[in-house]
Amino acid sequence: MRVKLRIWRQSGPTDTKAGLRDYTVETDEHMSFLETLDVLNADLIRKGESPVAFDHDCREGICGACSLVIDGVPHGPRAATTTCQIHMREFRDQAVITVEPWRAKAFPVIKDLTVDRSAFDRIIAAGGYVSVRTGAAPDANAIPIGKRTAERAFDFAACIGCGACVAACPNASAMLFVGAKVAQLALLPQGQVERGSRATRMVAQMDAQGFGGCSNHGECEAVCPKSISLDAIAMLNVETMRAALERA
Amino acid sequence: MKLDARIPSGPLAEKWDRHRFELKLVNPANKRRFRIAVVGTGLAGASAAASLAELGYDVDCFCIQDSPRRAHSIAAQGGINAAKNYQNDGDSIWRLFYDTVKGGDFRAREANVYRLAQVSVDIIDHCVAQGVPFAREYGGALDNRSFGGAQVSRTFYARGQTGQQLLLGAYSALMRMVDVGKVSLYPRHEMLDLVVVDGHARGLITRNLTTGEIRPWAADAVVLCTGGYGNVFYLSTNAKASNVTAAYRCYKRGAGFANPCFTQIHPTCIPQGGPYQSKLTLMSESLRNDGRVWVPRRASDSGRPAAEIAEADRYYYLEERYPSFGNLVPRDVASRAAKKVCDDGLGVGPEVLGQRNAVYLDFAASIERLGAGVIKERYGNLFDMYERITGESPYTAPMRIYPAVHYTMGGLWVDYNLMSTIPGLHVLGEANFSDHGANRLGASALMQGLADGYFVIPATIGQFLASQHRGPITTAHPAFAEVEAQCRAQTARLLGLRGKRPVDDLHRELGRIMWDHCGMARNAAGLAQAIGEIAALRERFWHEAAVPGSADELNPWLEHAGRVVDFLEFGELMCSDALVRDESCGGHFREDHQTPEGEAIRDDERFCHAAVWEYAGPSAAPVRHVEPLTFENVKLATRSYK
Structure with a gap:
């Protein structure tokens, strides 16, 4: 199988000549999309040309490093699937496939398809945790947690921090990401003490990092590789309002 | 090389408590005067950095990923063991200890393994308190399942994403300490070498993977949590960036490397x-x-x-x-x-x-x-x-x-305090060799990483700082400039290669040699052949490889080339270790030592020890030392799962 890749090339953060370039690659339907990029890069290296930089690591859909917009969709054509788990059987022979980086003000391009997502870490640092010192915990079974509650908390905790939600949103909003963490901890008894300050601080940090607000497009949920529900955003709104009322 | 394991005296069950009492402490007001470098942010690194910062130390924390949350612990699926006996099915600290020693085929230290089993119960408490959403029963209690090699249900899990949830817990603790200013975080930074002054670890050299900047860092202690070396096989379940470089560089600076041939092949x-x-x-x-x-x-x-x-x-x-x-x-x-x-x-x-x-x-x-x-x-x-x-x-x-290939039990040798043979260099998690012997049981890697980071190193690092630390140092010491220059020279040499082959090709070739001769089944002739083939491949690397791009930019091919250079030396060390260990044990299966039914035959007379390799320079063979293992509480027996 042969495909034509139109890939965003950008030599550095300030490259003014950045743009799409076309490459033809021989691939195989059983190969992953990233393995196809590996083949392209090996060819480019043999020819003495500059290979394409992209983030990837675990290649099994859990680390959250891979981050390609494939034909306009973050993580490509298959629902609930990261880029690294996309296989070429999703595409036709002779397909023309456009590959771009995440695009958002808060995620500046470092090179080619690699972006800087450290803004997410700064949001988590602003309260995305339970402040418990090592050694201070009671017995793990001291506080029962209902199975359904634990399951719901898990659904939100499954976020891999890839940033596809931001890349898909017309406002480049990070509310699905922030909401997932706020909702996880708001559901659990361990998260109650800091519930209000957590929501308030994380939202403030989200704004400070240059992410937009939510205007209910739902694109984030549609591209989320872990199927995080829009309920996360609803819960984030509830939590921030609740915190404001508590302060008042 | 002196191998003093510093195992505390006294009955097994009392060793850790007694040791913690006997360890020297650093006065709370003095802790902030110490700066500790933690390299790696997986379960061991993130938990260590967070816990050390909570104690009051200042921590510089480095990882090669773009975020600490992406370290490869994230991919662990199954679960984490703890001797809670919540199922009332006969589990105990002693049973977890026994299962782990037996599972490791009697090639791990009793004292370390017992401590691991003791600490396991605290880990679960702590993770639940962080908000880790473990699986629950309908009544609200934690659920357990049984897991490879155990006849009790002691494995705690979070769907098939236990590693992810535990790592996000440790990451959140780490980010909390970043928020209060006790941890300075350096993502996309790779440790290129260790700086040793008068035999003590005093800092490290990193490359900023975004800008290419190579720079030195002084540290009062270095805590290495850089994971395993399974990618020496090219194909493995490890993340693509997992590598041996930091550990191997420490080995070349004088840290003993223990049991490099002990690798785990996941079924x-x-x-x-x-x-x-x-x-x-x-x-x-x-x-x-x-x-x-x-x-x-x-x-x-x-x-x-x-x-x-x-x-x-x-x-x-x-x-x-x-x-x-x-x-x-x-x-x-x-x-x-x-x-x-x-x-x-x-x-x-x-x-x-x-x-x-x-x-x-x-x-x-x-x-x-x-x-x-x-x-x-x-x-x-x-x-x-x-x-x-x-x-x-x-x-x-x-x-x-x-x-x-999934996990590597071998790693840098450490004593009971998790300190390597270089004073000041501590090694945690998969990067050390200490607890799994020749084979790791399922759901035990997460346990060990978190035990080391949350509970062991916070107690033991004070001993080093209070008794052996040599006083303040800055990067103005000439040793830093010297090592930094060597790192720059290596980068320049790689970028100057004039071959045509992508490094990935050569890495694949190494992986094939390792898998064929140092994989699931090994024999003397094959290992000797592999050693020759690796040496030849290493030679060819410098003629055939092509490394594109430049030094002062994001350059994943340069990063990979540096790691493959170390794998090409390290693979030979693994084969040498496998060749000398003329027995079968755990994951190390020598075809010449098996029963007619194909079961492993250990040789406790000759090999009941950890093999510890000392680097002897580029043109000399490394020196093999041994740390004898004594079993006072568990009887050496043939493993049988019949």
Whole structure:
């Protein structure tokens, strides 16, 4: 199988000549999309040309490093699937496939398809945790947690921090990401003490990092590789309002 | 090289408590005067950095990923062991200790393993307090499952994403300490070398992977948490960036490297699909709780679809050979059994490189017994992952699995305080050698990483700082400039290569040599051959490799080349270790030491020790030292899972 890749090339953060370039690659339907990029890069290296930089690591859909917009969709054509788990059987022979980086003000391009997502870490640092010192915990079974509650908390905790939600949103909003963490901890008894300050601080940090607000497009949920529900955003709104009322 | 394990005296169950009392403490007001460098942010690194910062130390924390949350611990699926005995099924600290020593085939230190079992219960408490959403029963108590190699249910889990949830817990603790200013975080920074002054670890050199800046860091202690070296095989379940460089550089600076040949081949991975494969994907071995492993009884059936093979013609080889453990035998036993049936021509699935290398893991019986809903609840995400990769659904056709390199028990030698043979250099998690002996049991890696980081190093690092620390140092000391210059020279040399081959090609070639001769089954002739082939490949690397790009930019090919250079030396050390260890034990299986049924035969007379290798310079063979292992509480016995 042969495909034509139109890939965003950008030599550095300030490259003014950045743009799409076309490459033809021989691939195989059983190969992953990233393995196809590996083949392209090996060819480019043999020819003495500059290979394409992209983030990837675990290649099994859990680390959250891979981050390609494939034909306009973050993580490509298959629902609930990261880029690294996309296989070429999703595409036709002779397909023309456009590959771009995440695009958002808060995620500046470092090179080619690699972006800087450290803004997410700064949001988590602003309260995305339970402040418990090592050694201070009671017995793990001291506080029962209902199975359904634990399951719901898990659904939100499954976020891999890839940033596809931001890349898909017309406002480049990070509310699905922030909401997932706020909702996880708001559901659990361990998260109650800091519930209000957590929501308030994380939202403030989200704004400070240059992410937009939510205007209910739902694109984030549609591209989320872990199927995080829009309920996360609803819960984030509830939590921030609740915190404001508590302060008042 | 002096190997003093510093194992505390006294009865096994009292050693850790007594040791903690006897350890020197650093006054709370003095802790902030110490700056500790933590390298790596997996379970061991993130938990260590957070806990040390909570104590008051200032921490510089480095990782190669773009965020600490992406360290490869994130990919661990199955679970984490703890001797809570919440199931009332006879578990205890002693039993977890015993199972781990036995599972490691009597090649681990009793004292370390006992401490690990003791601390395991605190880990679960702490993770729950952080908000880790472990699986629960309807009454709200924590759920457990049994896991490879154990006859009690002591494994805590969070669907098939336990590693992710535990790492996010440790990451959140780390980010909390970043927020209060006690941890300075440096993502996309790779440790290139260790700086040693008068025999003590005093700092390190990093490369900023975004800008290419190479710079020195002074530290009062260095804590290395850089994971394992499974990628020496090229194909493994490790993340693509996992590497041996930081650990190997410490070895070259004088840290002993223990048991490098002890690698774990995980029995349940998705088989290789073709020659282009870039990595292998693990399917959690928790699947073995409900899946039955089989192959056709006759080689003539091996090309036929599973559905066409009658029940009587299916060979459930684990259940038949190991009636009491059945499909739950330890990983090394299960892996070798799979290799054996495939080598005997009974493998299933497509032929890759001339052989069908896969066995079935069949859920039909469990789906019939429990219903598809229960199976989906237990393994839904794993089944989905399998289907995404192979295009086949495990609900309707048996999975195909085959062993793959997964974990490395070997690592830098450490004493009971987790300090290496270089004072000031501590090594945690998979990067050290301490607790798993020759084979790691399922759900024990997460336990060890977090035990080391949350509970051991916070107690033991004070001993070094209060008794052996040599006083303040800055990067103005000439040793820093010297090592930094060496790192720059290495970068320049790699970028100056004029070959045509991508480094990935050469890495694949190394992996093939390692898998063929230092993989699941090893023999003296093959290992000797591998040593020769690796030396020749290393030579060719410098003529054939091409490294594109420049030094002062994001350059993943330069990063990879540097790691492969170290793998090319390290692979030889592994083979040498495997060659000298003339016995079979755990994951180290020497074909010349097996029973007629293919079980491993240990040689406790000659090899009941950890082998510790000392670097002796570029043109001399490394020196092998031994730390004898004594078993005072567990009787040395032949492992039997029959």
